Amino acid sequence: MLKNNKRVIKKLRSVALISTFFGLLKKNLKLILRSRSSAMIILLGPLIIIFLVAAAFNTSSIFDIKIGTYAKSYSPLAENLLKELGDKQFQVIKFDNKDNCISSLKNNEVHVCAIFPDNLNIGSSENLEFFVDNSKINLVWVIIDSISTKVSSKSSELTQQLAGDLLNTLTKTENNLNQKVSTVASIQNTNQELQNKFNLISTSIDGIDLSFTVSQIGVDKISNKLDSVISSNKYNKSAFSDVDLAITNSIKNAKDLQKKFNSTNEVIKDLNLFLGDASKLVSTSSNGINDIQSTINSVNADIKTVKSTSAETIASPIKLSINPISVESTHLNFLFPTLVVLIIMFIGLLLSSILVVREKLSNAYFRNFITPTSDVLFILSDYLTNLIILLFQLMIIFSVGIYYFKDSLSSVLFPSFILVFLLSTLFIFLGMFIGYLFKTEETVVLATFSIGSIFLFFSGTILPLETLPDSIKKIANFNPFVLGEGILKKIMLFNFGFDKLGIALYYLLIYILILVVLVYFARKLSKRAI
Amino acid sequence: MIKYPEITKEGLKNVLSPYKKYIGKVNLGSYKKYFGNLNSYKIYLSKLPFNKLSLDKIPFKSLIHKEEVTEKLKFQDISLNKNKQADFSTIKINSVSKSFGKNNVINNVSLNIPKGKILGLVGVSGSGKTTLLKMIVGFYKPTNGSVLLDNKNILYSKPIRRHFGFGSQENCFYGKLNVEENVRYFAELYGLSDEFVDLRLDSVLNLVGLYSARKTLADNLSTGMKRRLDIACSLIHDPNVVILDEPTEDLDLNLREEILDLIRKINKEGKTVIMTSHLLEEIENICDNVGILVNGKIAKYGSPDQLKKEYTSDYEIHLHTVSGKYKQLLKGLKVKNMKEKENGVIFYAADGEKAVNKITSRSRKKRDKILSLKLSKPSLSEVFASYTKDVKK
Numbered sequence: 001m002l003k004n005n006k007r008v009i010k011k012l013r014s015v016a017l018i019s020t021f022f023g024l025l026k027k028n029l030k031l032i033l034r035s036r037s038s039a040m041i042i043l044l045g046p047l048i049i050i051f052l053v054a055a056a057f058n059t060s061s062i063f064d065i066k067i068g069t070y071a072k073s074y075s076p077l078a079e080n081l082l083k084e085l086g087d088k089q090f091q092v093i094k095f096d097n098k099d100n101c102i103s104s105l106k107n108n109e110v111h112v113c114a115i116f117p118d119n120l121n122i123g124s125s126e127n128l129e130f131f132v133d134n135s136k137i138n139l140v141w142v143i144i145d146s147i148s149t150k151v152s153s154k155s156s157e158l159t160q161q162l163a164g165d166l167l168n169t170l171t172k173t174e175n176n177l178n179q180k181v182s183t184v185a186s187i188q189n190t191n192q193e194l195q196n197k198f199n200l201i202s203t204s205i206d207g208i209d210l211s212f213t214v215s216q217i218g219v220d221k222i223s224n225k226l227d228s229v230i231s232s233n234k235y236n237k238s239a240f241s242d243v244d245l246a247i248t249n250s251i252k253n254a255k256d257l258q259k260k261f262n263s264t265n266e267v268i269k270d271l272n273l274f275l276g277d278a279s280k281l282v283s284t285s286s287n288g289i290n291d292i293q294s295t296i297n298s299v300n301a302d303i304k305t306v307k308s309t310s311a312e313t314i315a316s317p318i319k320l321s322i323n324p325i326s327v328e329s330t331h332l333n334f335l336f337p338t339l340v341v342l343i344i345m346f347i348g349l350l351l352s353s354i355l356v357v358r359e360k361l362s363n364a365y366f367r368n369f370i371t372p373t374s375d376v377l378f379i380l381s382d383y384l385t386n387l388i389i390l391l392f393q394l395m396i397i398f399s400v401g402i403y404y405f406k407d408s409l410s411s412v413l414f415p416s417f418i419l420v421f422l423l424s425t426l427f428i429f430l431g432m433f434i435g436y437l438f439k440t441e442e443t444v445v446l447a448t449f450s451i452g453s454i455f456l457f458f459s460g461t462i463l464p465l466e467t468l469p470d471s472i473k474k475i476a477n478f479n480p481f482v483l484g485e486g487i488l489k490k491i492m493l494f495n496f497g498f499d500k501l502g503i504a505l506y507y508l509l510i511y512i513l514i515l516v517v518l519v520y521f522a523r524k525l526s527k528r529a530i
Numbered sequence: 531m532i533k534y535p536e537i538t539k540e541g542l543k544n545v546l547s548p549y550k551k552y553i554g555k556v557n558l559g560s561y562k563k564y565f566g567n568l569n570s571y572k573i574y575l576s577k578l579p580f581n582k583l584s585l586d587k588i589p590f591k592s593l594i595h596k597e598e599v600t601e602k603l604k605f606q607d608i609s610l611n612k613n614k615q616a617d618f619s620t621i622k623i624n625s626v627s628k629s630f631g632k633n634n635v636i637n638n639v640s641l642n643i644p645k646g647k648i649l650g651l652v653g654v655s656g657s658g659k660t661t662l663l664k665m666i667v668g669f670y671k672p673t674n675g676s677v678l679l680d681n682k683n684i685l686y687s688k689p690i691r692r693h694f695g696f697g698s699q700e701n702c703f704y705g706k707l708n709v710e711e712n713v714r715y716f717a718e719l720y721g722l723s724d725e726f727v728d729l730r731l732d733s734v735l736n737l738v739g740l741y742s743a744r745k746t747l748a749d750n751l752s753t754g755m756k757r758r759l760d761i762a763c764s765l766i767h768d769p770n771v772v773i774l775d776e777p778t779e780d781l782d783l784n785l786r787e788e789i790l791d792l793i794r795k796i797n798k799e800g801k802t803v804i805m806t807s808h809l810l811e812e813i814e815n816i817c818d819n820v821g822i823l824v825n826g827k828i829a830k831y832g833s834p835d836q837l838k839k840e841y842t843s844d845y846e847i848h849l850h851t852v853s854g855k856y857k858q859l860l861k862g863l864k865v866k867n868m869k870e871k872e873n874g875v876i877f878y879a880a881d882g883e884k885a886v887n888k889i890t891s892r893s894r895k896k897r898d899k900i901l902s903l904k905l906s907k908p909s910l911s912e913v914f915a916s917y918t919k920d921v922k923k
Contacts, residue, residue: 023718027707034706367702367763370667371719372691527669 020373024381025388028355032389049343049397065143066091066109068101071116078120081128081154085114085147102131111136112143164311174303177296184293191286198279205268205275212261214254223247336401336409337488338461340394340416341423345455345481347393348427349434349448352386356435357444366530375523379432379516386428387421394420408492415491415498422508423484429515430480436522439529455481483507620645621666621771621802626675628661628826635661637826638675643819645770648793648803650817652810652914658826659806663773666804667694679771692720695764695772695801699779701756703763705749709740712748712759713766720767730766738762738792754785761792772796774805778812790816814910822917829917834910841913845882848904849889850874859892874902 033039067090071078086092093110095101101113111133117126128151132144214220226247230237237244359365359382368378398416401409409416431448438444456462458476465473465482476482483504490496498505621643628636635658643649651659664670666677668684668691676683682690696702703712713734717727735741738758743751748759757777764772774793778786790812797803807813813820814834822830822837830837844866849856856875860868863885868877879885882905893900 019723020718020721023715027704027711027715030711031704031706362704363698363700363702364704365702366669366698366700367696367716368719370669370691370694370696371716372721373719530669 017377021377021381021384024373024378025384028381028385029388031358032355032385049339065111065146066093067147068093068095068104068110068113069116070095070098070101070113071120072118074116075119075121077158078116081116081120081151084154085150090147090150105131105133108133112147114147159314160311162311163314167311167314170303170306174300177300177303181293181296181300184289184296188286188289188293191282191289195279195282195286198275198282202272202275202279205272208268210261210265210268212258214251214258217250217254219247219251219254223251334489334493336405337492338485340397340401340420341481341485341488342456342461343393343397344390344420344423344484345427346452348386348390348424349431349452350445351389352382352428352431353435353438353444353448354441355382355386356432357438357441360435360439360526360529361441369527369530375520379519379523382432383425383428386431387424390424390428391420394424412491412495415496416488418498419484419487419491422505422512423480423488426480426484426508426512426515429512429519432519433515433522436519436526455479458482459485461485478507480508480511620679621804622678622681623662623666624676624678626662626665626672626677628658628665628670629673635826636665636672639823639826639828640675641821641828641831643771643802643804645802646797646800647818648797648805648816650813650820651804651806651823652808652813652820652910653806653823654918655808657823659823660775662823663696663775663804663806666771667691667696667773692767693770695767695769696775697757697761697764697772697777698775699757699777701748701760703748703756703759706747708745708747709735709751709759709762710744713762716763717766722767727766730768734762734765737765737795739788754781754788757781757785757789758792761789761796765796769801771802771804774803776806776808778807778809786812810909810911810914820910822914824918830913837913838908838910841916842878842908844878844880844908845885846876846878846904846906846908846912847882847885847889848874848876848902848906849900850902851893852899852901853896855898858896859889859898863888878908 067085069082069092074082082092093104095104095113098113098115101110101115104110105113113131115129115131117128120126120128130144130147223244226240226243229235230240359368398409398413402413430451434447434451435444438447458465458468458472458479459481460466460476461481465476468476487501487504487508490501621641623639623641623643626636626639627634639662641649651662653659661670665672666684668677671685676685678684679690679693684690684694704715707715710731713731714727717730722730732741735744738761740755740758740762743755746755748756751759761772761774761777764774777793778789781789786809793803793805793816805813805817818833819831820834820837821828830840832840847865849859850873851859856868856870860877863879864881865877865879865885868875886903886905889903890900
């Protein structure tokens with residue numbers, strides 16, 4: 001019986017606590033909703049935020065960037081480039097001189113100042129200068145990137161054009177060379193034939209025997225014979241004067257002939273020498289033609305080794321393909337997790353801290369303390385009140401999100417909800433702690449915004465964390481906003497499961513535990529201020 | 531006033547028997563049914579004379595305290611016990627001190643506050659009245675000593691706090707809730723069921739005169755109504771001890787009278803009332819006992835008459851004549867502490883009537899016209915002034 005009683009008592013007490021708890025919750029909600037301005041903010045606040053953000057960030061482009069330009073004279077290439085820049089995104093404003101352009105940049109009248117060299121042309125040695133305002137930390141890189149993309153696009157187009165011309169020339173050369181290869185071969189053959197003929201002539205000439213002596217004719221013998229005949233016959237010599245004259249003339253003619261043979265021999269010798277020289281020259285020419293032929297072959301081979309034969313490939317030898325690891329394409333997709341964490345942080349902090357400080361400043365706070373209701377129950381009811389309101393707002397935001405992103409969000413709704421719940425809990429308890437810590441609504445709001453701003457500044461939302469010094473970056477990595485945003489992005493954009501979220505999730509849980517304890521003691525301490 | 535049914539042992543059993551079935555199967559609905567009725571019975575039983583039925587043995591005197599709830603479930607063993615009686619009205623303050631840092635606000639205060647009486651605590655600003663009240667109600671932990679109710683230290687027994695109600699001049703309720711919502715909210719903090727609150731709400735609102743304004747937003751109430759709402763919030767859980775910190779502060783004469791009437795009504799319901807006020811006249815009129823608190827100490831404690839008597843047994847005489855020659859008129863009379871004022875003199879005499887007769891006859895003889903002659907006992911204000919003056923010295 002006693003055991004049974006204890007069990008029943010336990011149940012009765014827990015039910016009594018639940019009843020009191022709901023009473024507290026009801027009171028909190030009534031107090032918030034009875035204030036028209038609070039109710040309006042709670043109901044319409046998130047709708048307005050999501051509407052504005054969706055309208056503003058549902059694009060991946062940047063708009064209304066003003067480019068100031070200056071050139072002594074704008075070449076067609078410069079005009080062409082400006083025309084490209086002037087399309088949609090950029091507004092081009094021409095200045096009279098460089099100083100005015102830079103001055104306008106300083107005065108925020110233009111976002112970038114482009115100084116064109118005089119008569120910008122392909123092959124101009126002067127640079128196209130861009131001046132940017134580095135103080136616009138978050139915009140400058142976007143502008144630089146955007147303009148660089150445009151300029152390099154034009155530059156690439158020109159390179160492509162030039163490379164095309166080059167390739168055409170190369171192709172023509174190759175064709176011409178191919179044609180000339182046969183001509184050279186034919187010349188080579190002709191040379192060869194010529195040399196052969198030279199050799200043949202030389203051999204033939206060598207075969208000509210023009211060796212001749214007068215004695216070979218035997219006229220001397222005839223004269224001697226005649227003399228001997230005359231003497232023997234004692235003929236009158238004068239009777240044989242004609243014969244003798246003929247013999248003398250023959251001898252003379254033979255001698256002349258011998259001389260002619262001798263001179264012909266000399267000519268043949270000279271001719272042989274000439275043929276030798278001519279043969280050598282033909283041989284040298286053949287060698288030269290061989291060289292030309294091998295050069296042509298080598299050039300042809302070299303031309304054939306040119307792998308890229310398209311101008312596009314030469315202009316952009318490396319094909320750059322940037323593939324997003326998530327499928328979405330607008331800023332809103334990537335911003336959505338940040339937006340959700342941002343809303344949780346600011347509304348969670350602000351709502352809970354104000355609820356607590358208003359309760360603290362209320363005269364009824366004292367009466368709450370003298371009732372038998374425990375502090376834990378008050379803390380829990382405050383927490384749940386904030387959580388209900390925050391979740392209601394997030395429900396609106398997620399509904400809009402589902403409308404925009406359809407399946408990509410609805411498929412990760414459950415893990416997102418778990419994380420949203422954890423983050424809401426964390427920031428609500430942090431807000432409650434601030435509420436208990438400070439004495440006036442003004443200081444609470446100030447402290448809340450300060451803490452929220454610190455979280456935001458060191459989150460990578462405004463500046464990439466990678467730009468921070470290493471030591472601060474290490475601390476910033478423990479920023480609950482960074483942890484929450486990181487986890488939510490993993491869940492929403494990459495469909496990570498809880499098992500892959502790592503230690504960040506545990507950090508959030510540890511933060512929550514610490515804050516719960518802090519809130520409990522802060523509430524106890526707040527009693528002193530009554 | 532709530533009309534309670536007559537109780538008998540059998541009747542009690544009959545009332546509770548239908549709820550036996552919930553033992554072992556308790557949900558919110560059954561809890562409300564069960565506790566709603568038990569709460570009604572708690573009130574009912576608390577009104578019974580102790581010689582009839584022992585509250586200790588009857589299991590429904592408190593809803594929250596574990597031991598008491600345990601007792602509740604032993605309803606089949608209900609028996610009469612004349613010897614042991616719970617006393618949730620008598621407060622014992624044992625050598626209580628309270629310091630805030632180096633500042634000693636309360637110094638070794640001991641008091642026994644009897645049940646069903648009205649105790650007035652008076653003292654100059656900063657004398658520690660509110661601190662003492664907040665210690666009685668368990669809000670401040672004494673640096674030394676203890677506050678006991680039914681011999682239980684209120685610090686270590688949260689359920690015992692439900693026997694206290696605290697009303698203050700600061701309107702401790704929510705302006706954005708209406709009268710009924712405020713009262714119901716504080717009832718819920720005391721763990722009371724809807725049934726009990728329904729039963730109690732009308733009577734409390736009638737008692738404080740806010741029944742017709744039950745749906746009015748607290749912010750929209752008049753000053754007097756706000757003060758009454760604050761008292762209603764302190765009464766909804768039917769406490770045995772009602773503590774009122776300067777309940778008439780900042781109220782006009784009519785509203786003050788209304789609140790004093792309300793305090794009398796509360797006291798008539800058998801509740802012990804502890805109140806503070808700067809207005810000593812009202813304390814004198816309404817309180818059974820008065821504690822004069824000076825520099826954190828009880829300088830004097832007793833009934834107003836006792837205090838005045840201890841101060842002086844003489845009569846106070848206020849005389850105002852045309853000539854203003856008071857010394858001649860009072861020559862030979864046994865008068866003490868004569869003080870000249872703008873409109874005459876004040877002095878004290880052991881035999882007031884004799885002194886008045888002599889003054890009258892002398893003035894006739896001397897043809898000095900008496901403009902005013904008052905014979906009275908000294909007021910609490912004078913007693914208070916004298917004690918505070920003494921202690922300061």
